[in-house]
Amino acid sequence: MELECPGFIRNPETWTTEDTRAYETNTVWLGLPLLLLMENAGRAVADAVECVLGDVRNRKVVVYAGKGGNGGDAIVAARHLALRGADVTVYLLYDPKLMEHRDAALNLQHLQRLKTVKVVHLDDPRDYSPQEADALIDGILGIGVRGKLREPVASALAAFNASKGLRVAVDIPTGLDPDTGKAVEGTARVDITVTMGTLKPGLLADEAKPYVGQVLVADIGMPRDAYIYAGPGDVAARIPRRPRDAYKGGNGKVLSVGGSYHYFGAPFYMASAALYAGADLSFLAAPEDVARSAATANPGIIPVPLKGDIITREHVKDLVEEARHVNAVAIGPGLGTAEETKQAVAEFLEAIRGKPTVIDADALKAVAELRPKLWPEAVLTPHRGEARMLAGHDGEPQELAAEIAKTYGATVIVKAPKPPGDVICSPDGRCRFNLTGHPAMAVGGTGDVLTGITAGFLARRAALSKSLEPLNIAAAAAWTSGRAGELAVEEKGDNITAIDVLNKVQAAIREAYSLISGGG
Incomplete structure (x- = not known):
């Protein structure tokens, strides 16, 4: 039976990774900061967890956060779940100094000041172990990442997949190609994927079904102008961009x-x-x-x-x-x-x-x-x-x-x-x-x-x-x-x-x- 969660988009459009990148940038050009979209995305992930679990007070939630925008969404979700009374632990896969996304770094700085959320960075990937939790959130890698999973991602995902509890992916399960639905070895297997703004083609592929679970599409506030008007x-x-192995004529x-x-x-x-x-x-x-x-x-x-x-x-x-x-x-x-x-x-x-x-x-x-x-x-x-x-x-x-x-x-x-x-x-x-x-x-x-x-x-x-x-x-x-x-x-x-x-x-x-x- 499909889960009915209020506030998520019915009959969403489908955008490729390229579309998503284009329209996010157009949104920024129109004056709407990505920080606001990240806030809305993280809140939507928290809403999905609450929709399934009901009251999250005193529920144990484990969050795995990468160093990009996907990790930033997960960090925001952690903050909202803690605000609602959940017992939240965030595992940072990388040293906080390596956070690549400016808005994710800003949200992490705020989270680290909170006493109600435990933030952990494991220096050795072998220290990741399966968890007993009510919910686990995969915010490791987003739509722009392809190819074989490397450390510390591989070890963190192995622990994630072996854990007991509701497993939720932010935007796309880590390891799944958002455009084709192809999964690499060790790809996250989740019960719910909360994808942002629109569907991604890969989420609809038959071969992706064992990984994505039920897909909920979150409205994160991207204006229609961002995709109606060129930007x-x-x-x-x-x-x-020119590839590193560019040769004369190879760029057209x-x-x-x-x-x-x-x-x-x-x-x-x-x-x-x-x-x-x-x-x-x-x-x-x-x-x-x-x-x-x-x-x-x-x-x-x-x-x-x-x-x-x-x-x-x-x-x-x-x-x-x-x-x-x-x-x-x-x-x-x-x-x-x-x-x-x-x-x-x-x-x-x-x-x-x-x-x-x-x-x-x-x-x-x-x-x-x-x-x-x-x-x-x-x-x-x-x-x-x-x-x-x-x-x-x-x-x-x-x-x-x-x-x-x-x-x-x-x-x-x-x-x-x-x-x-x-x-x-x-x-x-x-x-x-x-x-x-x-x-x-x-x-x-x-x-x-x-x-x-x-x-x-x-x-x-x-x-x-x-x-x-x-x-x-x-x-x-x-x-x-x-x-x-x-x-x-x-x-x-x-x-x-x-x-x-x-x-x-x-x-x-x-x-x-x-x-x-x-x-x-």
């Missing part, structure tokens, strides 16, 4: 296609932004003069010169071959509107079906007229006028974005002023919003910067074989572009150019990484 967490958690390669005899700047901004977004290599396929001009202005761009003044169907075979060697494609800025160029765009898109591709500017005109079949990993980036063109009618940005995404089967960013800001929708009907940006960005070239950022981010994920998540990656790109514009305005005032925005892309990304939460 720095979407960059910091979703755009992968982008092919930008654009330019014509009349437009030199747009493809330069696009190809440069892909580099500034972190792609290792940025190729620009453009008419000869355009390609060489861009590479002269930014030597990091690798030119792919095409004969003639515009891109035509004669170039499609070569473009397809170039696209085979990259992780993502961006197409559109500066192409012009010649009929043969539109035909080339349609043929090229058909030939690279399924590849992460950002479609902007003049390429959108070809899409609107010729209606090639698109795919969810294709991201359209129209401004409001182009959105009306794609939809065939006027409307509000959210209405247009949702309709375009469904009609074309692609992800779409409709660029719009606040409110509602940029609207990002996927073909399955999900939508997010972005509120960064400034009216001063309404100048030529800033949209091309967004196109390059989006392609760079997609390439980075694809290069590391991560699921593309085009809706969330498009949201991350929109936030980055808008934040870069804000930083440019802060430095130079309202009269900025696309180059000013481009030059702040790296600063916006750096700011996002600096805000990543301490997590579990």
